[in-house]
Amino acid sequence: MPGATLRALAHRDFRLFFAGQAVSLVGTWMQHVAQAWLVYRLTGSSLALGTVAFLANVPVLVLGLAGGVLADRYPRRRLLLIAHGVAAAQAALLAGLTLGGRVEVWHVAALALALGVVHALEMPTRQSFLADLVPRDDLSNAIALNSALFSAARFLGPAAAGVLVARMGEGAVFLLNALSYAAVLVALAAIRVPGGGGTGRGRPALVEGLRFAWRAGPIRAALLLVASVSLFGVPYAVLMPVFADQVLGGGPQTLGLLLGAAGGGSLLGALRMARRRGTSGFGRLVGRAALAAGVALMVLSQVRSTAVALAVLPLLGLGFTTVVAGSNTFIQLHVPDALRGRVMALFSVTFIGMTPVGHLIAGAVAEAAGVPATIALYGAACVLAAAGFGLMLARGGGAA
Structure with a gap:
């Protein structure tokens, strides 16, 4: 049923945004891998990896809710144009420092923090913008396709980065990422819809969004599970440079393969979500996915072979993507448009904002x-979170 799976692409503005992101997201994931390898090459430290990852994402925890107010107050297309322009400048500066041989770990950390601030303000806008591009009937499909695109980039970007870092160095990858932003900027400039905005007004508006999310039991349950998975599941990826080097005896190409395998699983999970209509059974699906991902993490902690790791990591990607995309879809279909930016900002805080705390703890x-013990511990935490979510469903506190 390819028509059903791709139905949101029938809408011109969504097609443009999808195409622009297709290029930009690959560049973003290439930079993500190259940056992690650069930090590890400069320091050889798991703690440094965790610290830089923390700085890259903690702005979402601190500023994400403010980003939601902006998304409900100002034209979303304009906000996205500004955000992607600043992100391109950040990548270009990092490329210049690295290619010029002047880069130090504090440069990487500072620029990661700056990009994190941009993402904190951009993520709620981007999530909400999808509702401006397609009618409500196709919104769930647009969200799933957007997740599939992210997962495809997560698959292609690391694989390409592993080869490019080994042959050309990290600086060339940062430069390619800077250039990749041109695609999404051109797409945004060509989109005809203005992109929402105009309803949120300061602190009372922020409190209104928080109150709605807390009082809506199914939304609250979904947000709590996403927060748990983001704290104790997703941060495993920050340890992959050390896992590739010390556990598997590989280098940047091995790292690219590992993250690419997880990305491939994420793509399968997102495509599976794209085929679904409605939200029936989402709670059970999401809970089981969190449980499966936790078990896969515990298995990965015992792996000492690259081939076996490449077989396990797709299960992680599939599980975590199902949790996140399923929760995203459910929330977007149950939130009024006037509150969409603020509630999706809360989703961004629980998804992205909790991850840096997990990164820091993991490092x-x-x-x-050691890395294997840490991965096992995080896997057990995900299993417990899935069990807690199941209890909430049984008591009627979550999505059935």
Whole structure:
């Protein structure tokens, strides 16, 4: 049923945004891998990896809700044009420092923090913008296709980065990412819809969004599970440079293969979500996906072979993407448009904002106990979170 799976692409403005992101997101994931390898090459430290990842994402935790107010107050297309322009400048500066041989770890950390601030303000806008591009009947499909695109980039970007870093160095990858932003900027300039905005007004508006999310039991349950998975599941990826080097005895190409395998699983999960209509059974699906991802993490902690790791990692990608995309879809279909930016900002805070805390904890624990033990511990935490979510469903607090 390819027509049903791709139905949101029938809308011109969504097609443009989808195409622009297709190029830009690959560049973003290439930079993500190259940056992690650069930090590890400069420091050889798991804690440094965790710290830089923390700085890259913690602005979402601090500023994400403010980004939601902006998304409901100002034209979303204009906000996205500004955000992507600034992100391109950040990548170009990092490329210049690295290619010029002047880069130090504090440069990487500072620029990661700056980009994190941009993402904190951009993410709620981007999530909400999808509702401006397609009618409500196709919104769930647009969200799933957007997740599939993200997952495809997560598959292609790391694989390409592994080869390019080995042959050309990290600086060339940063430069390619800077150039990739041109695609999404051109797409945004060509989109005809103005892109929402105009309803949110300061602190009372922010409180209104928080109150709605807390009082809506199914939305609250979904947000709590996403927060748990983001804290104790997704941060495993920050340890992959050390896992590739110390556990598997590989280099940047091995790292690219590992992250690409997880991205491939994420793509399968997103495409599976794209085929669904409605939200019936989403709670059970999401809970089981969180449980499966937790078990896969515990299995990965015992792996010492690259081939076996490449077989396990797709299960992680599939599980985590199902949790996140399923929760995103459910929330967007149950939130009024006037509150969409603020509620999706809360989703961004629980999804992206909790991840840096997990990164920092993962880096510190790995320094003390080793990478395999840390991955096993995070897997057990995901299993417990899935069990807690199941109890909430049984008591009627979550999506059935």
